Amino acid sequence: MIKEKEISLIIEKVVQLLNNEQQTLKKQKLLGVFDDMNIAIETAYCSSKVIKKLTITKREDIINKIKELTLKEASIMAEMCVNETGMGNVNDKTLKHKYISHKAPGTEILHLNTYYGDNGLALELMSPFGLIGAITPSTNPSETVICNTISMLASGNAVVFNPHPGARNTSNYAVDLVNRAAKLAGLDINIATSVLSPTFESSNILFKHNKINLLCCTGGPNVVKLVLSAGKKAVCAGAGNPPVIVDETANISEAGRDIILGASFDNNLPCIAEKEVFVLNKVADELISSMEQNGAYYITYNQMKHLENIVLTKNKIGNLIVSRNWVGKDAKLFLHELGIHNINNEVKCLIYDGKHTDLFVNTELMMPILPVVRVNNFDQAIEYALIAEDGNRHSAFIHSTNINNISRFAKMIDTTIFVKNAPSYTGIGIEGEGFCTFTIAGTTGEGLTSAKTFSRKRRCFINDTLKNI
Numbered sequence: 129m130i131k132e133k134e135i136s137l138i139i140e141k142v143v144q145l146l147n148n149e150q151q152t153l154k155k156q157k158l159l160g161v162f163d164d165m166n167i168a169i170e171t172a173y174c175s176s177k178v179i180k181k182l183t184i185t186k187r188e189d190i191i192n193k194i195k196e197l198t199l200k201e202a203s204i205m206a207e208m209c210v211n212e213t214g215m216g217n218v219n220d221k222t223l224k225h226k227y228i229s230h231k232a233p234g235t236e237i238l239h240l241n242t243y244y245g246d247n248g249l250a251l252e253l254m255s256p257f258g259l260i261g262a263i264t265p266s267t268n269p270s271e272t273v274i275c276n277t278i279s280m281l282a283s284g285n286a287v288v289f290n291p292h293p294g295a296r297n298t299s300n301y302a303v304d305l306v307n308r309a310a311k312l313a314g315l316d317i318n319i320a321t322s323v324l325s326p327t328f329e330s331s332n333i334l335f336k337h338n339k340i341n342l343l344c345c346t347g348g349p350n351v352v353k354l355v356l357s358a359g360k361k362a363v364c365a366g367a368g369n370p371p372v373i374v375d376e377t378a379n380i381s382e383a384g385r386d387i388i389l390g391a392s393f394d395n396n397l398p399c400i401a402e403k404e405v406f407v408l409n410k411v412a413d414e415l416i417s418s419m420e421q422n423g424a425y426y427i428t429y430n431q432m433k434h435l436e437n438i439v440l441t442k443n444k445i446g447n448l449i450v451s452r453n454w455v456g457k458d459a460k461l462f463l464h465e466l467g468i469h470n471i472n473n474e475v476k477c478l479i480y481d482g483k484h485t486d487l488f489v490n491t492e493l494m495m496p497i498l499p500v501v502r503v504n505n506f507d508q509a510i511e512y513a514l515i516a517e518d519g520n521r522h523s524a525f526i527h528s529t530n531i532n533n534i535s536r537f538a539k540m541i542d543t544t545i546f547v548k549n550a551p552s553y554t555g556i557g558i559e560g561e562g563f564c565t566f567t568i569a570g571t572t573g574e575g576l577t578s579a580k581t582f583s584r585k586r587r588c589f590i591n592d593t594l595k596n597i
């Protein structure tokens with residue numbers, strides 16, 4: 129029998145060991161993460177000089193190592209993010225990291241344009257900007273760091289991040305990961321840097337620093353406005369509020385399934401996820417029934433109003449904002465709030481019969497509550513979808529087999545991503561075609577970002593050379 133005193137001694141010892149371990153972890157320096165933004169910038173500036181001279185093969189070696197580590201540590205980053213931010217879910221976040229390792233584009237996307245004629249040969253070269261400053265969101269904190277670094281490195285740049293303060297540990301883990309990858313590939317410099325405790329002050333230093341040649345911003349409207357007024361070239365990936373239209377020609381059972389798959393992915397955090405549905409009256413009941421069979425829970429208008437009072441709050445100057453306490457939360461928590469506890473494990477998303485003027489229709493909620501608005505005809509669906517999308521030119525979706533309806537909506541909504549008859553995430557390459565990225569620069573027009581986005585185009589003309597050979 130162990131005596132009481134011995135038990136206390138064992139507990140004391142275990143506590144001491146845990147404390148020591150925590151201290152060691154605290155002391156363990158994350159590669160590329162600094163206390164001071166100016167040091168982070170100076171360090172990355174030195175790296176940019178080295179990176180510029182790297183061969184394409186070396187850049188690819190590093191990118192391959194980044195992808196290997198991303199695959200290996202996908203679930204670590206997914207769990208870390210959910211623990212730190214309290215948003216999203218581990219399975220979908222893990223999948224997002226896996227897609228980066230499979231489908232984020234490297235140097236292969238950089239094509240050389242040539243012009244050949246009687247006067248000789250002109251080449252369009254893709255050159256680095258040098259040092260890039262990047263802002264990352266709390267919704268994809270490690271995904272954005274990894275994807276941005278791969279694209280920026282592929283085009284020969286170094287990068288300094290100012291991560292979202294609410295997700296800084298996850299973002300900084302990713303900064304460490306990309307630098308570990310560089311080291312494994314034999315390059316002992318920080319290809320990306322960041323600050324341990326990012327603040328608005330540190331982002332201001334980043335915006336104004338004369339060694340930063342380009343800014344890249346992935347975030348909401350306020351920070352995009354700030355970056356655009358910084359006086360530098362900027363690539364801005366801003367907010368969306370993607371509508372989805374379902375017309376009477378769609379395969380309704382597949383539409384219901386796909387919409388719930390997209391709208392519940394990572395608890396509706398992605399900027400590309402379906403945020404409101406406009407469905408033709410004739411097929412609305414059938415669509416709702418299909419959604420219910422695929423993990424949707426139908427709530428009444430009054431229940432929606434109860435949630436509206438909770439998830440939308442007012443800021444200091446009286447503007448309505450989305451409560452961070454509810455962004456990216458699990459669907460079941462909203463049902464608990466409504467006093468509904470006996471819930472099927474399959475519930476992934478709440479739906480309700482909405483009006484096109486509802487705040488939930490016209491606000492980017494980023495939570496699994498999906499308004500379904502019945503419309504009289506296709507014209508009305510487009511009219512309401514345009515209002516909800518609000519000129520973000522971000523993403524939009526349609527379920528239809530009528531080619532005229534599909535083309536008309538695509539032309540009028542004019543979004544960067546347009547998907548027909550599939551879940552929203554196919555638009556960024558997840559179970560779809562095309563490469564994968566988590567920075568969709570709809571605001572400034574570069575679209576889905578890759579190494580091409582972070583390259584300066586230069587023309588080199590060679591007079592009278594290789595003529596008529």
Ligand code: NAD
Nearest residue numbers: 264265266291292331347348351365366367368399567568
């Ligand atoms: P957020 O706008 O709250 O934060 C984004 C970043 O901006 C963070 O790093 C934050 O610290 C910084 N920031 C915010 N206000 C600032 C200020 N006044 N000064 C300096 N820095 C400031 O965004 P979030 O909640 O983390 O992310 C969600 C938003 O980002 C949504 O609107 C979503 O649509 C958008 N988003 C867009 C894309 C895209 O590719 N287009 C991708 C992901 C997220």
